[in-house]
Amino acid sequence: MKPVYQMENSGISFFFSPASVAVVGATEEPGKISNIILRSLIRAGFKGEVYPINPKYSSVLGMECLASIDDIPEKADIAVLAIPAPAVPSVLKSARGKIRGAIIVGGGFAEAGEAGLNLEKEVRDIAYKSGIRIIGPNCMGIYDTVSRLDTFFIPEDRIQRPAKGGLSIISQSGSFAVTAMDELAADGIGVARVVSYGNKTDVNEADCLDFLADDPETKAVAVYIESVEDGRRFVEAASRCSARKPVMAVKVGKGGAGITAARSHTGAIAGRYEIYRAAFKKAGVIELDGYEEFLAACKAFGMQGRAAGNRVMIITDGGGVGVGLSDACHSLGLDVAPLPEGLAEKLKTEFPSYFAIGNPLDLTGSATDESFALSLQKTMSGDHYDIAIVAALWGPPALTDNLPNMLSQKPGFTEKPILICTPGGVYSRQRFSLFREAGLPVFATPEAAVRAASVLARGARRG
Amino acid sequence: MDTRAIEKIVKEALSLGRKNLLEPEAKAIIGHASIPVASHRVVKDVVGAIEAAKEINYPVALKVVSPDILHKSDAGGVSLNIKDASELETRWTQMILELADEMPLSAIEGFLVEEMAPPGTEVIIGGIRDAQFGPAVMFGLGGVAVELLKDVSFRLAPVTKEEAFAMMAEVKSFPLLTGYRGSTYKDLDAIANAIMKVGEILTEVSSIKELEINPLVVYERGAVAVDARAIIS
Numbered sequence: 001m002k003p004v005y006q007m008e009n010s011g012i013s014f015f016f017s018p019a020s021v022a023v024v025g026a027t028e029e030p031g032k033i034s035n036i037i038l039r040s041l042i043r044a045g046f047k048g049e050v051y052p053i054n055p056k057y058s059s060v061l062g063m064e065c066l067a068s069i070d071d072i073p074e075k076a077d078i079a080v081l082a083i084p085a086p087a088v089p090s091v092l093k094s095a096r097g098k099i100r101g102a103i104i105v106g107g108g109f110a111e112a113g114e115a116g117l118n119l120e121k122e123v124r125d126i127a128y129k130s131g132i133r134i135i136g137p138n139c140m141g142i143y144d145t146v147s148r149l150d151t152f153f154i155p156e157d158r159i160q161r162p163a164k165g166g167l168s169i170i171s172q173s174g175s176f177a178v179t180a181m182d183e184l185a186a187d188g189i190g191v192a193r194v195v196s197y198g199n200k201t202d203v204n205e206a207d208c209l210d211f212l213a214d215d216p217e218t219k220a221v222a223v224y225i226e227s228v229e230d231g232r233r234f235v236e237a238a239s240r241c242s243a244r245k246p247v248m249a250v251k252v253g254k255g256g257a258g259i260t261a262a263r264s265h266t267g268a269i270a271g272r273y274e275i276y277r278a279a280f281k282k283a284g285v286i287e288l289d290g291y292e293e294f295l296a297a298c299k300a301f302g303m304q305g306r307a308a309g310n311r312v313m314i315i316t317d318g319g320g321v322g323v324g325l326s327d328a329c330h331s332l333g334l335d336v337a338p339l340p341e342g343l344a345e346k347l348k349t350e351f352p353s354y355f356a357i358g359n360p361l362d363l364t365g366s367a368t369d370e371s372f373a374l375s376l377q378k379t380m381s382g383d384h385y386d387i388a389i390v391a392a393l394w395g396p397p398a399l400t401d402n403l404p405n406m407l408s409q410k411p412g413f414t415e416k417p418i419l420i421c422t423p424g425g426v427y428s429r430q431r432f433s434l435f436r437e438a439g440l441p442v443f444a445t446p447e448a449a450v451r452a453a454s455v456l457a458r459g460a461r462r463g
Numbered sequence: 464m465d466t467r468a469i470e471k472i473v474k475e476a477l478s479l480g481r482k483n484l485l486e487p488e489a490k491a492i493i494g495h496a497s498i499p500v501a502s503h504r505v506v507k508d509v510v511g512a513i514e515a516a517k518e519i520n521y522p523v524a525l526k527v528v529s530p531d532i533l534h535k536s537d538a539g540g541v542s543l544n545i546k547d548a549s550e551l552e553t554r555w556t557q558m559i560l561e562l563a564d565e566m567p568l569s570a571i572e573g574f575l576v577e578e579m580a581p582p583g584t585e586v587i588i589g590g591i592r593d594a595q596f597g598p599a600v601m602f603g604l605g606g607v608a609v610e611l612l613k614d615v616s617f618r619l620a621p622v623t624k625e626e627a628f629a630m631m632a633e634v635k636s637f638p639l640l641t642g643y644r645g646s647t648y649k650d651l652d653a654i655a656n657a658i659m660k661v662g663e664i665l666t667e668v669s670s671i672k673e674l675e676i677n678p679l680v681v682y683e684r685g686a687v688a689v690d691a692r693a694i695i696s
Contacts, residue, residue: 231596235619274601275593278617281626 012133012207014100016193016215017147018077019048022069022099024091025083026052026060033105033153034082035061040150044161047148051076069095078103080141080151085109088137089122096130103151104137110199111138124201139198140174143181146192146217154178165190166219167302170208172226174198180224183295188436189302192217206230206237213241220301222294223249223285231279238283246306246459248286250294251276286458293451296443300452303441304417306459309386311335313379314360316391317367317399321446322360325389325421328450334457336360340384347378368398373406381412386460387453388413391421391446394428401431404438417456421449464660465495466667473670473695482695485528486535487575489691493676496660499653500688503577509555513548515576522546522579525554527562531569533692538565544579580687584640584649585678588657590620590665592672598665600658602627604636605678620662627655640681653686654679672696 021041025034034052038061041050052060055067066072069079069091079099081088085108092102109120120137127134135141141151145164152159152174159178162185171177174196181194193215195208205223212218221241228234241247254273280287288294312334316322326336339347339359347357351371356362361379363371372390380388390407392399410418420435420442422428435442443449469492476484484492490500504515505528516523527540535541539561542554555574562571585605592598600622603615616633618626631637631654640649657679664674673694679686 228595231593235596274615274617275596275599275619278599278619279596282619 014077020076022051022076022079024053024081026054036153044148044150069098092126101133103135103141107138109137134202136198140196143194160185163190167191168193168218169222170195171224176224206233209237209241220246225251235283238285242284248297250288296452297455299441300456307386307456310457311337311385313385313388315375317363318393319362321391324446332454365396367396369403377411388418404434408438419449468495484693489693498657498660501577501580505573512576519578524577526575528573529569529571580680580689583680583682587677589675590661600662602630608636620666622659622662627658647683649681
């Protein structure tokens with residue numbers, strides 16, 4: 001149960017615009033959590049004050065090190081507690097009136113048996129009495145490209161940080177958040193805020209969604225869920241957020257048992273996942289199926305906006321890939337609508353007679369950069385299609401490295417999403433990154449591209 | 464919806480220490496929410512049954528009413544399509560013997576004599592209460608589709624009319640309601656109404672944990688609840 005005081009609290013936005021951060025347990029020792037966090041703050045160019053705290057040192061990484069939170073000249077917005085679990089309660093108690101929020105990154109709490117459970121209860125009580133908001137424990141905390149706060153304590157040579165972008169991710173699991181960040185960074189997809197809230201003893205997914213709904217930096221939200229305790233509040237917060245920007249979620253642990261010792265068919269059939277799915281529907285949350293779809297969705301929504309509907313235009317220079325894309329679209333409920341008659345006629349006058357004019361539109365081995373761009377312009381302007389999938393095979397000799405930039409200019413349909421599919425070996429894989437650099441979501445297989453298209457289309461439907 | 468009357472039924476059953484409602488009680492509840500219910504009488508003995516059947520008109524169904532028997536047909540407690548008084552007497556005797564055999568220790572509170580609903584398409588509408596997300600409603604088509612294939616859809620309650628229609632359209636067996644292979648187009652509004660009402664009951668009456676109409680028989684015009692059960696606490 002959430003303590004009542006939070007209802008009157010001003011929310012958690014200060015976690016995302018802190019003027020000052022204290023790092024409790026600061027040390028010079030490389031590889032230690034607090035050391036990694038301090039280095040991240042310096043490297044990322046955190047603009048506010050940083051206070052290393054540790055009674056053992058007078059300076060850490062060239063900064064003055066204070067003996068306790070009490071020694072902070074005024075107040076700090078956030079304290080990151082990188083100390084052993086048993087030391088957390090006393091530090092929190094001493095921080096009363098000195099900090100607004102704490103990120104407890106260490107484990108050894110509710111996830112670690114009875115002693116840990118009691119420790120977490122104690123932490124919650126102290127937070128309740130002192131009005132200190134808590135993220136964690138047992139979490140990675142916040143990676144924020146806006147405030148440049150980075151408490152993710154994995155060194156950057158292991159886990160790359162994504163650049164600034166419009167996607168925000170909230171996750172119960174720290175390792176999931178970290179891995180997703182690393183993949184997004186490698187794919188050139190930027191993020192705004194990433195929050196790993198771990199045991200969520202105080203701040204939970206609903207608090208984060210409340211904040212992200214109002215956050216102008218966040219254009220889309222991806223959520224990783226293991227469990228939700230306050231279901232109705234989650235539905236409220238997610239509904240409010242999804243009314244303003246796309247919200248998508250993956251729920252793991254689908255095999256949960258039914259609701260009651262079932263005595264009706266309904267009770268027997270209603271597994272945990274069915275209820276989560278019902279909740280997602282109520283809240284307008286796009287349901288994602290597993291890790292691959294999560295990444296595809298992040299790529300699609302990280303680089304493109306919602307689609308207005310499910311009508312897909314396929315443009316390719318490989319007939320086979322076109323048919324494969326078309327099949328994949330059908331099986332995911334996307335509409336590969338035929339070309340409207342007038343448009344087909346127009347295209348026939350523009351293109352050589354051996355181009356296959358239809359949907360898929362096959363530009364054959366005679367494809368050029370210009371023919372791709374022209375096809376895109378002619379088919380996507382007007383209200384015939386909602387999403388374009390361009391499958392570029394690199395065999396046709398006339399295609400050049402200018403193609404990605406020509407496509408990214410989206411002639412005539414600035415609002416509609418475009419997805420690229422470019423399967424192939426060494427040469428094609430090198431071209432893959434050109435699309436990425438042009439800001440287009442690019443996929444190596446037809447199935448992956450279509451999956452992303454289906455996520456964008458699901459964003460269009462409410463109810 | 465008569466919330467107070469529904470609460471009264473649940474309260475009385477709870478005061479008797481019961482965790483589930485009898486079929487007539489569950490039917491009274493959905494009746495109070497204006498979901499159409501097959502007309503029926505509860506009787507104590509065979510004389511009462513014959514009198515009730517005369518009022519209801521043959522053919523009738525005969526069902527045992529017992530707090531101890533949740534799966535009536537498995538225990539031999541359901542007899543369908545009874546055509547006249549003499550058949551009713553015979554079937555009555557058969558049922559008593561079979562129940563004595565299958566469930567000798569169960570308390571029998573009486574028998575339900577009910578009009579035989581004409582054949583239609585059977586659907587199941589269930590309400591459940593989830594610890595985290597609160598009341599939710601399930602929809603599916605009757606029989607194998609639900610039990611074996613789990614071809615069902617869920618929504619959190621309260622359910623809007625739009626959501627109720629989306630729930631129907633979501634199940635794979637939906638075409639069975641819309642004229643598949645020459646069958647007739649069924650009254651989807653009547654189903655939507657029942658879905659919404661079940662959601663409303665669960666939302667309004669917190670002592671009902673599960674409520675299930677199985678089946679609701681649906682026709683070209685209208686629908687009727689033939690069996691219902693409820694878990695309370």
